[in-house]
Amino acid sequence: MGKLTLTAFVSLDGVHQAPGGPEEDTSGGFGQGGWSVPYGDEDFGRFVTDGFSRVDAFLLGRRTYEIFAGYWPKITDPDNLIAAKLNALPKYVPSSTLTDPAWEGTTVITGDLGKEVTALKERTEGELQIHGSAALAQSLFALGLIDTLHLMTFPVLLGEGRRLFAEGAVPTAFRHAAGMTTGAGVAIHTYEREGSPTYGSY
Numbered sequence: 742m743g744k745l746t747l748t749a750f751v752s753l754d755g756v757h758q759a760p761g762g763p764e765e766d767t768s769g770g771f772g773q774g775g776w777s778v779p780y781g782d783e784d785f786g787r788f789v790t791d792g793f794s795r796v797d798a799f800l801l802g803r804r805t806y807e808i809f810a811g812y813w814p815k816i817t818d819p820d821n822l823i824a825a826k827l828n829a830l831p832k833y834v835p836s837s838t839l840t841d842p843a844w845e846g847t848t849v850i851t852g853d854l855g856k857e858v859t860a861l862k863e864r865t866e867g868e869l870q871i872h873g874s875a876a877l878a879q880s881l882f883a884l885g886l887i888d889t890l891h892l893m894t895f896p897v898l899l900g901e902g903r904r905l906f907a908e909g910a911v912p913t914a915f916r917h918a919a920g921m922t923t924g925a926g927v928a929i930h931t932y933e934r935e936g937s938p939t940y941g942s943y
């Protein structure tokens with residue numbers, strides 16, 4: 742059975758909205774898109790490329806899928822690993838509104854999310870990867886289906902925007918599996934899901 746992994750960019754105050762550009766997601770009047778871009782150094786690039794070298798299939802939320810589909814099919818350089826993987830490998834998008842995806846290799850999932858993603862994990866050998874896709878990630882955390890979280894925390898406080906872990910998230914315990922800080926100050930930590938939290942008192 743494959744592993745479902747999430748790579749997520751967050752600010753110090755947990756905002757996950759529009760890290761990659763001003764027009765990426767302005768919903769709710771968010772005007773600070775592109776906040777992760779100044780921190781994209783070699784260390785950061787190496788970590789991202791490393792992740793893409795392990796992928797077997799992608800699971801993407803509709804909004805993230807549309808952003809990716811508008812950009813990556815145009816990148817045809819065979820030496821660009823990220824483009825090569827995104828363009829060649831299967832892409833799955835849970836959506837009731839996406840009906841006719843033009844990006845080759847895309848399958849739209851319309852059934853029960855838990856059952857469909859469990860089946861996807863069962864038929865994926867290595868990593869089934871989610872990138873961004875906050876709303877989808879929140880649903881999958883609630884279902885206990887995300888195995889590994891690569892949390893990239895950027896040294897910037899935004900004060901507004903949608904958060905990855907909103908009020909009402911299902912309490913979950915993780916084991917810290919790896920960590921590093923890039924030269925530009927992005928803290929990258931990998932967590933493996935353990936189950937329910939345990940509690941005590943001091």
